[in-house]
Amino acid sequence: MNWLKEASTQAVSRQLELGWNAMDGIMRRAVKRGMARRASLDPKHIGVDET
Numbered sequence: 415m416n417w418l419k420e421a422s423t424q425a426v427s428r429q430l431e432l433g434w435n436a437m438d439g440i441m442r443r444a445v446k447r448g449m450a451r452r453a454s455l456d457p458k459h460i461g462v463d464e465t
Contacts, residue, residue, distance in 0.1 A: 417429070418441065423437055423441075
């Protein structure tokens with residue numbers, strides 16, 4: 415995933431010799447793992463501006 419921070423998906427897939435579908439699966443799983451690790455945000459105060 416660090417490679418994807420530095421280069422395009424196409425460039426990384428070329429270097430790893432993986433197809434677009436494989437890269438998509440890798441990215442989806444990485445995002446899912448990252449979201450699972452995030453702490454939930456429970457706001458204590460909510461501000462409302464004029465509409």
